[in-house]
Amino acid sequence: MPVRHLLLSTATGVFGPVDFGDAYKSVSYSANNASTDHTIEGTVQGAFGGSNFFTVLTLTTLNSTGIVNATATGPLFDKLRINLTANDSTAEMPVWLAAGA
Numbered sequence: 001m002p003v004r005h006l007l008l009s010t011a012t013g014v015f016g017p018v019d020f021g022d023a024y025k026s027v028s029y030s031a032n033n034a035s036t037d038h039t040i041e042g043t044v045q046g047a048f049g050g051s052n053f054f055t056v057l058t059l060t061t062l063n064s065t066g067i068v069n070a071t072a073t074g075p076l077f078d079k080l081r082i083n084l085t086a087n088d089s090t091a092e093m094p095v096w097l098a099a100g101a
Contacts, residue, residue, distance in 0.1 A: 001099065008082065010089050013083070023048065024078070028071045028098040030096040040089070044059065044082055056077065057074075
């Protein structure tokens, strides 16, 4: 399963995309929440070829520390990005996106 690493800032908006090069349909999201109050909301979005981005995974509000994982299966994608609509973090947050068949 290919893995790509992103570093989310304290801002909202679009981060990525990261290219996986092949067609995948499953995505895993893992984030290292180092803050004591790290509210994150938004989506992991995918696209295939030149198509528009679509939501693969919805990210929920996080108010605790540690590793947070989520997985979903959707239409085929070859690239992923994160679109944050809320972000109360005070430091950059390491995030890993993984793609599977």
